[in-house]
Amino acid sequence: MIKIEGLYKAYGKNIAVNHLDLSIGEGEIFGFVGPNGAGKTTTLKVIATLLMPDSGKVLIDDKSIYSDIKGIRSSIGYMPDFFGVYENLTSYEYLSFFGEIAGLERMQLEKTIDELLELVNLVDKKHEMVDGLSRGMKQRLCLARALVHNPKILLLDEPASGLDPRARVQMKDILKELKHMGKTVIISSHILPELAELCSTIGIINKGKIVQKGTVEEINDRVFGASPIKMDYIENEVDVLNFVKAIPSLKVIQHTERSMDFLLKGSERDAAELLKSMVHQGIAVTSFRKMENNLESLFMELTGGEDNA
Ligand SMILES: Nc1ncnc2c1ncn2[C@@H]1O[C@H](COP(=O)(O)OP(=O)(O)OP(=O)(O)O)[C@@H](O)[C@H]1O
Numbered sequence: 434m435i436k437i438e439g440l441y442k443a444y445g446k447n448i449a450v451n452h453l454d455l456s457i458g459e460g461e462i463f464g465f466v467g468p469n470g471a472g473k474t475t476t477l478k479v480i481a482t483l484l485m486p487d488s489g490k491v492l493i494d495d496k497s498i499y500s501d502i503k504g505i506r507s508s509i510g511y512m513p514d515f516f517g518v519y520e521n522l523t524s525y526e527y528l529s530f531f532g533e534i535a536g537l538e539r540m541q542l543e544k545t546i547d548e549l550l551e552l553v554n555l556v557d558k559k560h561e562m563v564d565g566l567s568r569g570m571k572q573r574l575c576l577a578r579a580l581v582h583n584p585k586i587l588l589l590d591e592p593a594s595g596l597d598p599r600a601r602v603q604m605k606d607i608l609k610e611l612k613h614m615g616k617t618v619i620i621s622s623h624i625l626p627e628l629a630e631l632c633s634t635i636g637i638i639n640k641g642k643i644v645q646k647g648t649v650e651e652i653n654d655r656v657f658g659a660s661p662i663k664m665d666y667i668e669n670e671v672d673v674l675n676f677v678k679a680i681p682s683l684k685v686i687q688h689t690e691r692s693m694d695f696l697l698k699g700s701e702r703d704a705a706e707l708l709k710s711m712v713h714q715g716i717a718v719t720s721f722r723k724m725e726n727n728l729e730s731l732f733m734e735l736t737g738g739e740d741n742a
Pocket residue numbers: 444447448449450467468469470471472473474475476514623741742
């Protein structure tokens with residue numbers, strides 16, 4: 434659906450995107466993660482046909498950004514990382530304006546606006562001024578605007594930035610709904626954990642290049658070669674220790690009387706098999722889970738943890 438090869442864009446001497454390759458399939462929710470200045474916005478703008486690259490191939494649904502801007506724009510909705518100022522417009526007028534630009538007929542426009550306000554949870558703000566909306570509401574309105582022409586593909590540049598935890602949850606729920614609707618979505622963020630649970634695939638960009646792509650588990654596995662797991666159990670600490678010592682793919686990080694953190698090489702299935710055999714051995718496991726905080730270290734490992742700017 435989206436195919437990018439050798440994308441290159443420089444601003445003077447500053448290389449923003451450096452021979453980037455990326456392909457994203459239909460229905461994928463792709464998390465585009467990277468530190469400040471990594472080239473996320475630049476790449477998204479190129480896909481949205483708002484910025485011409487210096488070189489590289491970019492095909493959206495087999496349409497090239499060099500020859501079919503109109504065709505591409507009809508299938509893409511773009512939500513920029515900033516919200517423009519639109520004074521003296523209500524939410525309704527705002528969406529109506531963009532709907533008219535997209536060429537919607539009046540009847541269809543009214544219906545679309547109501548549906549979109551419903552989707553982004555702003556029905557009661559329909560006739561309120563845009564400037565009076567909170568940041569989270571503006572962001573959701575901006576998302577509705579990106580959807581006004583019912584595009585198949587959505588490009589969302591940091592949709593959750595600056596939102597409080599509650600607003601983030603709301604945004605996540607909307608994104609889940611979009612996934613449900615079968616849209617292909619690219620979401621950029623500089624926070625990996627934020628995207629992990631939502632995205633089918635993650636691409637990590639650093640200094641204008643994709644440095645890793647896959648599910649979070651796959652990337653984790655490639656980078657660290659093992660998954661960190663936390664396990665709690667009742668009693669039998671010695672039994673547990675003896676048991677795990679005999680497993681070559683397992684390395685204990687730390688343990689107490691009732692819990693143990695360890696690294697396990699292998700797939701999720703291997704982890705499930707391990708749990709099964711421990712229970713079989715009579716070890717009273719009360720919880721067994723992958724450690725989440727590892728996402729941060731994964732991100733730091735891949736990007737050097739510095740700004741690219
Ligand atoms: N209009 C511009 N003029 C000059 N340099 C630019 C321009 N836009 C971006 N850059 C540079 O290109 C590089 C990539 O910027 P880009 O905005 O694509 O990064 P980003 O990954 O979106 O970062 P952030 O997380 O901060 O949004 C940066 O070094 C930035 O300074």
